[in-house]
Amino acid sequence: MSFAIAFVLVVLLLLVLAAVAARRRPSAHREARDAARGHLRNIAPRLPFALVAAECIGRLLPPEIVGAWMGSGTGLSGVLIASVVGAILPGGPMLAFPLAIALLRAGAGPEALIALITAWSLVAINRTLLFELPLLGTRFTGYRLAVCIPLPVIAGGCAGLLLTAAPG
Amino acid sequence: MSGPHGHTPPGEPRRRITRTTRFFVVLATASAGGLAWRDGAAGLLDALGDAGILLLLVTPVILAALLLGGYVQALLPYNRVARWLGPDSGWRGYGLAMLGGIVTPAGPFAVFPILLALRQAGAGFAVCVVYVTSWATLGAQRVLIWELPFLGFDFVALRLLASLALPVIAGLLAAVVAQRVSR
Structure with missing residues (x-):
């Protein structure tokens, strides 16, 4: 449930900023996409392992x-x-x-x-x-x-x- | 350019990626092994299932929020920010630093280069501490990607309310020792 709320909030903010970029500086679209792709390359390989680790550690904690x-x-x-x-x-x-x-x-x-x-x-x-x-x-x-x-x-x-x- | 890093692509050098990723692989393997040893294969499968559901739920939020962070990074007027927070910006500088920390993207790739640029533009230690404390404790992107989905609205509201004064407290403490931090 909270995931859906967070997603909607993020997408709304995203639309606002994309509109600002479209009006002020269209090259920002490309820069934003490149920056996001760079961060994604860092996060993507770790995320599944991090979630498994957190879940298992949480269950192991007495x-x-x-x-x-x-x-x-x-x-x-x-x-x-x-x-x-x-x-x-x-x-x-x-x-x-x-x-x-x-x-x-x-x-x-x-x-x-x-x-x-x-x-x-x-x-x-x-x-x-x-x-x-x-x-x-x-x-x-x-x-x-x-x-x-x-x-x-x-x-x-x-x-x-x-x-x-x-x-x- | 998209920021103070100039032409370097955002992200960490390759070697660090593999090292950090290896840390998570080892941690996941060790904890999964421990759980399997204590609760058996059924217990481990149950945990893996829960982790998988979490992954499916959080992935769309992360994708959207990374793009959001990219836009903030691309649209933030770095030079003007450095001027606003420069020396003698006083209380207005504190307020702007707090606001700046809230909107700065969550990863360390954005905040530390900005901090460096601020220092080079002559921003004082206290203003820098307000900025980085605000980013760490009130940063909007991390709240949206991680905290709200995982811990829920009530918890986030309580934590933000309890943390509202932290950047200012840190800034006042920093002002006391600012003389000793060589510039």
Whole structure:
């Protein structure tokens, strides 16, 4: 169901941008297609394996442990554990998000999961090592990561507060 | 040209592709092996079936979103963006950086070259941190491709609401240490 909603949203935005390109700069059509094809070549061979890995890892995770460490009742400690797990989680979104549903099914609380996704999106080890470090240097990368340390906990904490303020 | 990368085609060098892909192949094989060992062939087949359904559902979204990202990449006025976020852009710079992060395509292929261009155009450390934090935590393309389909609307709404202040918090912290990040 959510897949259909996401698809419709993306296609609508796509139509808007394609219309803008048609009016302002028709050569953008070709550039957009080439860029998309380049990204697709990277993603296509990995996607099936990533989805299989996430599904299997999710089933292998013992629900008792997930629930005890990151369950809804664990509060701040769950958020902290999830932040650490997110920060060291390797792989791109095709592993992280399927794994997130697996954790949700295994009993992780939404605030812990939000901390995990935030930490993963800010640190993403592979991305940092392959792109940020070579392009922007050690100082920039180091200070950026240092500045980001409190953010997953803030996001998880805010989510917890929002959930208590308006449950459900 | 389509961006700061000039003539280089988008995407990673060949060698990295195979290395990253190999990581996923090994991970999939190991976890599938572990599952088969614990739950038997039936358990593994069930998991593979679920993964297959997920693949069918997510593929059209990914295809459309990649094309969307391509259009953003092709239409974004890089030079003007670098000027808007340059030195002394102040709070307006923070706001624009946040907005820019939201619309920048999800892959690292777009965001880091832009970040480099921003630095070279004289953008301060804090503005760069606002931009990259906004891209990481609020980026629209990743929400549309991955998060909304997999985790649903309620979760996405909760996470975005809880993350709204993160780029600004990161920017303020970055402003404190900005002097130490040599330019």
